[in-house]
Amino acid sequence: MSRRPMVRPGGRSTRVQQAVHTAVRELQAEVGRPELTVPMVAARAGVTPSTIYRRWGDLQELLSDVAVEHLRPEAPPEDHGRLLDDLRNWAEQFLEEMASPTGRAYMRDALLGDPEGDNAGLCSAYAAEQVGTMLARAAGRGEEVPDVETVIDRVVAPVMYRILFRPDGLTGAYARRLAEEALTR
Amino acid sequence: MSRRPMVRPGGRSTRVQQAVHTAVRELQAEVGRPELTVPMVAARAGVTPSTIYRRWGDLQELLSDVAVEHLRPEAPPEDHGRLLDDLRNWAEQFLEEMASPTGRAYMRDALLGDPEGDNAGLCSAYAAEQVGTMLARAAGRGEEVPDVETVIDRVVAPVMYRILFRPDGLTGAYARRLAEEALTR
Numbered sequence: 393m394s395r396r397p398m399v400r401p402g403g404r405s406t407r408v409q410q411a412v413h414t415a416v417r418e419l420q421a422e423v424g425r426p427e428l429t430v431p432m433v434a435a436r437a438g439v440t441p442s443t444i445y446r447r448w449g450d451l452q453e454l455l456s457d458v459a460v461e462h463l464r465p466e467a468p469p470e471d472h473g474r475l476l477d478d479l480r481n482w483a484e485q486f487l488e489e490m491a492s493p494t495g496r497a498y499m500r501d502a503l504l505g506d507p508e509g510d511n512a513g514l515c516s517a518y519a520a521e522q523v524g525t526m527l528a529r530a531a532g533r534g535e536e537v538p539d540v541e542t543v544i545d546r547v548v549a550p551v552m553y554r555i556l557f558r559p560d561g562l563t564g565a566y567a568r569r570l571a572e573e574a575l576t577r
Numbered sequence: 578m579s580r581r582p583m584v585r586p587g588g589r590s591t592r593v594q595q596a597v598h599t600a601v602r603e604l605q606a607e608v609g610r611p612e613l614t615v616p617m618v619a620a621r622a623g624v625t626p627s628t629i630y631r632r633w634g635d636l637q638e639l640l641s642d643v644a645v646e647h648l649r650p651e652a653p654p655e656d657h658g659r660l661l662d663d664l665r666n667w668a669e670q671f672l673e674e675m676a677s678p679t680g681r682a683y684m685r686d687a688l689l690g691d692p693e694g695d696n697a698g699l700c701s702a703y704a705a706e707q708v709g710t711m712l713a714r715a716a717g718r719g720e721e722v723p724d725v726e727t728v729i730d731r732v733v734a735p736v737m738y739r740i741l742f743r744p745d746g747l748t749g750a751y752a753r754r755l756a757e758e759a760l761t762r
Contacts, residue, residue, distance in 0.1 A: 504689055509744060516742040545755070549738035550730040557701040557737065558729070559694065570730070 411437040412444060416458045425497075430454075456505030459498040460514050468525045475530035475537060476575055479547065482526060483567040486519070487551045491562055496555065519548045538574065546574035596622040597629060601643045610682075615639075641690030644683040645699050653710045660715035660722060661760055664732065667711060668752040671704070672736045676747055681740065704733045723759065731759035 415436035419428055430451050434441040448454040469482040489495045502511045520540055527537045538546075547570045554562055600621035604613055615636050619626040633639040654667040674680045687696045705725055712722045723731075732755045739747055 500688075503685075503741065509741075512742045513744075516738075520743075544738075544743065545735040546731075550734040552742065553701075553729075553734035553737050556688065556694075556741075557697045558705075559698075 408437075408439055408443065408447070412439065412448075412454065413458050413461060416454065425455075428455075450505075452501075452505030454505070455501045456503075456511045459501035459505075460511045462498050463495075463502060463515050463518060465518055465522055469522050471529060473533075475526060475533075475535050476572065478526045478530070479523075479543070479571040479575065480568045482522065483547050483551065483571040484564040486522075486548070487555075487562060487564065487567040490551065491555050491559070499552075499555070516544075516548075520544060523548070543574055547571055593622075593624055593628060593632070597624065597633075597639065598643050598646060601639065610640075613640075635690070637686075637690030639690070640686045641688075641696045644686035645696045647683050648680075648687060648700050648703060650703055650707055654707050656714060658718075660711060660718075660720050661757065663711045663715070664708075664728070664756040664760065665753045667707065668732050668736065668756040669749040671707075671733070672740075672747060672749065672752040675736065676740050676744070684737075684740070701729075701733075705729060708733070728759055732756055 412433060415433045416428070419432060419436060423432075428451065430444050431441050433451075433454070434444050437444075444454060448457065469478055472478050472481060490499060499515070502515055506512055523543045524540050527540060527543070530537045547567070550570055551562075551567060597618060600618045601613070604617060604621060608617075613636065615629050616626045618636075618639070619629050622629075629639060633642065654663055657663050657666060675684060684700070687700055691697055708728045709725050712725060712728070715722045732752070735755055736747075736752060
């Protein structure tokens with residue numbers, strides 16, 4: 393991320409980024425991750441390999457950026473009219489997505505090609521934003537709400553820690569229980 | 578880890594493992610991580626490169642095994658006579674060790690060269706064992722104690738998640754607060 397220059401939307405920089413990300417996604421599907429090389433991605437994206445090296449450093453950093461793009465939430469959390477229901481549902485979906493083979497692969501890529509931790513920070517910021525949306529909605533309804541960092545500690549952290557370090561027996565029920573305990577204990 | 582054959586203590590297998598681990602540690606200190614190669618490690622350890630490839634797969638898996646060795650606790654947690662004090666102190670030390678540049682580098686290595694998650698599982702098992710020791714000691718003193726998995730969720734998971742994904746403002750006081758809340762809320 394630190395190598396990425398300021399991006400002017402619609403400028404050449406944005407077009408290059410989109411072409412390269414698309415090339416990575418297509419080639420991952422076609423030839424698989426282990427076979428992927430920078431020259432192969434460059435050829436598909438219509439840029440020179442040195443454009444990729446200059447901007448991303450190496451293949452692992454590029455894969456990290458692509459992974460973070462995938463981990464960006466596409467919509468705000470569903471609104472069920474009550475924080476407990478919102479958080480329970482969101483926690484369960486978050487666990488399902490992150491613990492899926494695809495989710496694990498992206499999380500791994502995001503961490504691996506990210507020596508300075510910028511992409512890991514982005515992943516966490518996405519989760520914090522989703523949590524913040526639910527809490528603000530609940531506060532607007534007059535509910536008493538914990539702060540974002542508490543929900544990160546109580547729900548997001550255990551889910552992510554267990555996926556990475558202690559994956560046995562991870563279920564939707566576990567995620568829902570974490571959400572309940574974050575609000576009631 | 579899956580490549581590692583059953584090790585007979587004192588047998589050739591153990592001697593090779595010790596020699597190779599020692600070579601990695603020495604060379605990391607002398608030439609630094611980025612310069613490390615399998616042939617270099619093999620030469621220092623007095624084995625052939627193919628011995629290393631056969632046993633560890635590649636350099637990253639070898640580094641992952643060496644990292645996990647470093648993350649293994651050297652002693653049981655200090656006994657302060659009361660669970661709250663034991664857990665507060667342990668949480669603070671755990672955070673300090675894991676968040677240090679060395680701790681972060683080992684955690685990263687442990688995760689990266691570990692596609693099947695065995696080494697990550699070992700790291701978590703080490704933490705669970707330390708927590709289990711404190712809880713068993715407290716139960717023996719007649720204290721009421723939570724279960725190991727609760728302490729993992731409430732103390733270990735937030736510390737590890739924040740080190741990896743959300744490292745701003747991590748302090749000993751934060752770790753101590755997690756320990757207090759795990760026992761009182």
